Amino acid sequence: EPVSFTALDTLRRAGVSVAALVTEHPRHQARPARALDARLRHGVPLLTDATVVELVGRGRLSGVALRHRDGRTAHVACDTVVFTGDFVPDHELARRAGLLLDPGTRGPAVDGAFRTDGRGVFAVGNVLHAAEPARAVAREGTLAAEAVRRYLSDGDWPSASVRLRVTAPLAWIAPNRLTPDDPTGAFTLRTTEFVARPTLVITQDGRILHRTRPRSPAVPNRPFRVAGEWTGRVDTEGGAVRIALG
Numbered sequence: 001e002p003v004s005f006t007a008l009d010t011l012r013r014a015g016v017s018v019a020a021l022v023t024e025h026p027r028h029q030a031r032p033a034r035a036l037d038a039r040l041r042h043g044v045p046l047l048t049d050a051t052v053v054e055l056v057g058r059g060r061l062s063g064v065a066l067r068h069r070d071g072r073t074a075h076v077a078c079d080t081v082v083f084t085g086d087f088v089p090d091h092e093l094a095r096r097a098g099l100l101l102d103p104g105t106r107g108p109a110v111d112g113a114f115r116t117d118g119r120g121v122f123a124v125g126n127v128l129h130a131a132e133p134a135r136a137v138a139r140e141g142t143l144a145a146e147a148v149r150r151y152l153s154d155g156d157w158p159s160a161s162v163r164l165r166v167t168a169p170l171a172w173i174a175p176n177r178l179t180p181d182d183p184t185g186a187f188t189l190r191t192t193e194f195v196a197r198p199t200l201v202i203t204q205d206g207r208i209l210h211r212t213r214p215r216s217p218a219v220p221n222r223p224f225r226v227a228g229e230w231t232g233r234v235d236t237e238g239g240a241v242r243i244a245l246g
């Protein structure tokens with residue numbers, strides 16, 4: 001996944017010899033040029049469809065046991081393992097405050113104005129979802145700031161919202177609730193599987209609200225986005241809005 005290549009570069013600069021990159025997915029999820037650079041120029045093998053199932057060693061690490069998707073196992077000698085990817089939000093404070101969490105992101109559930117279900121509590125960035133590029137998080141901050149300003153001037157807080165629910169292989173969407181006065185921002189999604197030409201279908205109570213073909217493929221551990229032009233068609237008294245790959 002993308003951050004692993006940064007970790008690889010950092011380790012190599014520190015003089016560490018990297019035994020292998022391991023991913024449970026059938027191929028890397030980095031942008032091709034970077035991945036190719038890391039593999040070909042530095043000669044680090046990329047082991048795909050493989051999972052680290054055991055850390056081996058007594059007193060200190062001597063290697064890892066790998067299991068391939070087809071059941072084969074292997075041992076790779078090493079003294080350090082660096083885990084990246086599968087990031088989870090920094091949600092401890094939100095949990096302790098008893099805020100409603102979204103089952104997909106595992107961060108606080110928020111509407112399009114980044115309002116949680118706790119009056120006056122907004123959430124953006126790493127507290128809300130797994131690591132997103134900083135520029136995307138800055139955009140969330142800008143939208144939230146406008147909503148904070150509004151709240152400070154009128155004190156209004158929504159009492160109800162419509163849930164957004166994703167269907168596998170989609171893992172999560174954020175924001176993941178809708179309220180009538182939401183700004184029409186963009187939604188960020190994650191997939192657990194590669195889909196080369198995804199079609200996104202958004203429905204509510206069996207009614208199609210929006211169908212779109214994002215320009216980029218859906219790749220695990222990388223965001224893809226859908227604009228929010230369909231949100232005006234949501235019945236705010238209706239059932240959950242469902243987002244699926246068609």
Ligand SMILES: Cc1cc2nc3c(=O)[nH]c(=O)nc-3n(C[C@H](O)[C@H](O)[C@H](O)COP(=O)(O)OP(=O)(O)OC[C@H]3O[C@@H](n4cnc5c(N)ncnc54)[C@H](O)[C@@H]3O)c2cc1C
Binds near residue numbers: 087092093131134135
């Ligand atoms: C390994 C990794 C590599 C990344 N690389 C890139 C990259 O190359 N380019 C890019 O654009 N983005 C990258 N990102 C994403 C980037 O880090 C985020 O987009 C950005 O940091 C989000 O900003 P934030 O303010 O929401 O959260 P953070 O930067 O995480 O700031 C939150 C702060 O709150 C503090 N905090 C948390 N809980 C508590 C608490 N209970 N009490 C007090 N303080 C608390 C934390 O210590 C932290 O300082 C990367 C993320 C990761 C995890």
